[in-house]
Amino acid sequence: MDNSFIDIVGVSKSFGGVKAVDDISLSVHQGEFFSLLGPSGCGKTTLLRILGGLEAPGSGRVMIDGQDITDVPAHLRPTNMVFQNYAIFPHLNVEQNVAYGLRQQKLSREEQIEKVSAALAMVKLEGFEKRGADEMSGGQKQRVALARALIKRPKVLLLDEPLGALDKKLREEMQIELRMLQQQVGITFVFVTHDQEEALTLSDRVAVMGEGRILQMDSPRQIYERPKSREVADFIGQMNLLSGAIESVGDKVTVNTPTLGNVCVENNDQDVAVGDAVTLAIRPENLKLRSASAPGSVRVTLAASAFWGHTTYYRVVVTGAEGESLDVAQQDYSGSEKVGDEAWLGFDPADLLMLKN
Amino acid sequence: MKQGTRLAARILGAYAVIYVAYLYVPVLFLPLFSFNDSIYISFPLRGWTFKWYESMLANDALHRALVNSLKVGLTTAFISTVLGILGAKAVTRYRLPGQKPVVAMIMLPLVVPEIILAMALLMVILRAGGSLGLVSIAAGHILLCVPFAMVVLMSRFEGFDRSLEEASHDLGENGWWTFWRVTFPNVLPGIVASLLLTFTISFDEFIMAFFLGSTEPTLPVFMWNQLRFPKLLPGVLALGACILIASVLVVLAAEWFRRRNTSDSQSGDVIIG
Numbered sequence: 001m002d003n004s005f006i007d008i009v010g011v012s013k014s015f016g017g018v019k020a021v022d023d024i025s026l027s028v029h030q031g032e033f034f035s036l037l038g039p040s041g042c043g044k045t046t047l048l049r050i051l052g053g054l055e056a057p058g059s060g061r062v063m064i065d066g067q068d069i070t071d072v073p074a075h076l077r078p079t080n081m082v083f084q085n086y087a088i089f090p091h092l093n094v095e096q097n098v099a100y101g102l103r104q105q106k107l108s109r110e111e112q113i114e115k116v117s118a119a120l121a122m123v124k125l126e127g128f129e130k131r132g133a134d135e136m137s138g139g140q141k142q143r144v145a146l147a148r149a150l151i152k153r154p155k156v157l158l159l160d161e162p163l164g165a166l167d168k169k170l171r172e173e174m175q176i177e178l179r180m181l182q183q184q185v186g187i188t189f190v191f192v193t194h195d196q197e198e199a200l201t202l203s204d205r206v207a208v209m210g211e212g213r214i215l216q217m218d219s220p221r222q223i224y225e226r227p228k229s230r231e232v233a234d235f236i237g238q239m240n241l242l243s244g245a246i247e248s249v250g251d252k253v254t255v256n257t258p259t260l261g262n263v264c265v266e267n268n269d270q271d272v273a274v275g276d277a278v279t280l281a282i283r284p285e286n287l288k289l290r291s292a293s294a295p296g297s298v299r300v301t302l303a304a305s306a307f308w309g310h311t312t313y314y315r316v317v318v319t320g321a322e323g324e325s326l327d328v329a330q331q332d333y334s335g336s337e338k339v340g341d342e343a344w345l346g347f348d349p350a351d352l353l354m355l356k357n
Numbered sequence: 358m359k360q361g362t363r364l365a366a367r368i369l370g371a372y373a374v375i376y377v378a379y380l381y382v383p384v385l386f387l388p389l390f391s392f393n394d395s396i397y398i399s400f401p402l403r404g405w406t407f408k409w410y411e412s413m414l415a416n417d418a419l420h421r422a423l424v425n426s427l428k429v430g431l432t433t434a435f436i437s438t439v440l441g442i443l444g445a446k447a448v449t450r451y452r453l454p455g456q457k458p459v460v461a462m463i464m465l466p467l468v469v470p471e472i473i474l475a476m477a478l479l480m481v482i483l484r485a486g487g488s489l490g491l492v493s494i495a496a497g498h499i500l501l502c503v504p505f506a507m508v509v510l511m512s513r514f515e516g517f518d519r520s521l522e523e524a525s526h527d528l529g530e531n532g533w534w535t536f537w538r539v540t541f542p543n544v545l546p547g548i549v550a551s552l553l554l555t556f557t558i559s560f561d562e563f564i565m566a567f568f569l570g571s572t573e574p575t576l577p578v579f580m581w582n583q584l585r586f587p588k589l590l591p592g593v594l595a596l597g598a599c600i601l602i603a604s605v606l607v608v609l610a611a612e613w614f615r616r617r618n619t620s621d622s623q624s625g626d627v628i629i630g
Contacts, residue, residue, distance in 0.1 A: 052527055054526070073526070073531075074527055075527070075528075075529050075531050079527075080527055081523075081527045083520050083523070084520075087518065087521050087523065087524035089524070089525075089539060090543065091542040100528050100530075100538075103529075103530070103538075104529055148524075148528065149527075152528065
């Protein structure tokens with residue numbers, strides 16, 4: 001697609017010699033829900049602040065809707081931000097907070113009230129107009145911050161870990177609401193988070209970041225099912241990472257692993273040679289525990305189990321390869337769950353993903 | 358063990374009482390003797406009188422000194438607080454080259470003996486061909502007061518979330534409007550505290566006012582002049598009593614303002630949702 005709406009071209013930013021953002025280029029489409037995902041200190045917030053004009057890039061250009069805004073100050077940019085701590089003005093009530101950005105529009109009192117009510121209705125905060133900033137819960141503050149930003153009808157809404165401070169249940173509720181809101185207003189969202197589940201649930205596309213660079217930029221499904229590097233695989237969801245060495249290369253690659261023996265996997269466009277050390281990755285839900293032997297399964301010993309409600313996690317050790325353990329997520333295992341008991345582990349080699357070390 | 362702690366508590370209690378008495382009892386003698394019908398400060402009191410207050414009200418020189426002190430005090434409070442706001446904002450909001458030495462220089466008047474500052478300023482002003490008077494006194498007081506204003510305001514600026522100003526920029530306000538709509542209301546209690554503190558420091562400052570003044574004395578210098586004549590002493594006591602009451606009122610007003618300000622955001626029409 002070439003209908004890119006936000007273009008970040010070769011942007012770098014250093015703080016005291018440390019590169020927070022290291023030569024990043026990316027494009028975001030109009031109306032897209034785009035997430036920057038990474039551990040703290042990976043540069044995702046810095047990149048967001050560069051988009052909002054709160055931080056000047058050391059080099060590179062930033063374009064929104066065909067306009068180069070690299071040198072445009074924050075207050076003249078077509079972006080609005082929802083801050084991590086919400087930054088609700090403590091000396092103003094909800095109504096005044098939401099109306100803050102309307103001053104230059106020179107609206108009549110009635111028009112202002114109308115706009116504020118509409119914005120508050122959008123975030124389901126009707127009736128909270130006169131509340132003080134410190135009389136609200138985290139979730140309510142977050143809604144005020146959203147309303148205050150959306151009332152400006154920005155071309156791009158920037159969200160800096162807006163759900164980070166909320167408890168689990170509220171966070172899940174807000175995720176759904178945020179996604180619905182985004183589809184309703186049709187504004188391009190750039191969302192920063194360290195919570196991979198949140199990024200995968202909400203986004204149209206995700207950029208996984210690490211140490212100032214983009215490790216992978218893809219749809220959530222691609223990121224989850226086809227991580228391109230060990231770093232991404234390790235960061236996204238639970239993943240068993242097994243060491244191995246290339247045995248032979250052809251249409252498929254044979255990898256010798258201490259845990260699963262010789263396995264045949266797809267050569268996913270990696271130029272590898274015989275003898276190279278690689279990592280095989282497989283999700284816990286793609287492993288299957290059985291109480292009886294079956295072709296292709298390996299013998300394992302149960303090391304631990306944990307009941308999670310929707311599934312049970314089992315940690316198993318392959319007999320004869322006690323160095324590495326594997327995690328299995330399974331709902332219907334009928335064998336004995338006693339630690340130390342033996343079982344059989346089955347898997348489909350197609351679910352194994354080869355990653356270069 | 359328990360007896361030991363009880364004894365310690367008693368000693369501490371006594372210490373606290375003595376400490377407070379030492380601080381405030383001498384101050385209470387001021388209004389007490391200002392009503393005494395005698396020019397000598399000694400017990401027993403000879404009788405009650407308002408005549409010292411009457412003579413005070415009739416004393417034109419005293420009125421002029423009071424007006425001088427108010428002029429110097431208000432000017433000092435205003436200018437040093439404005440400078441303090443600018444300095445505190447710069448120091449807390451930006452990383453400036455050589456910031457630490459610059460701040461140390463601003464704070465220097467806190468530790469340099471005032472008499473040294475006063476003499477140095479006197480020499481500089483005379484050498485530069487300046488004249489002595491209320492302006493030179495105010496200049497000296499500003500030098501003394503800026504560090505105090507800075508300290509008060511810096512703590513206020515530091516305690517106030519930087520992202521609020523960023524949010525204002527983000528919502529379309531430039532630096533000027535952001536200052537008036539966000540920064541100023543949030544640091545206002547600090548500004549009021551700084552105004553009161555610097556005014557008080559200037560109002561009772563003696564050394565600078567003595568060195569850098571001319572024929573027009575400020576109130577402390579005027580009082581000191583009066584003290585040299587025993588028969589004028591009760592008049593000074595009456596004046597002192599008035600200043601005491603005025604300063605208590607100012608402190609109460611400041612405290613009331615502070616409380617009103619912190620509870621402000623909690624009051625108002627609360628809608629329970």
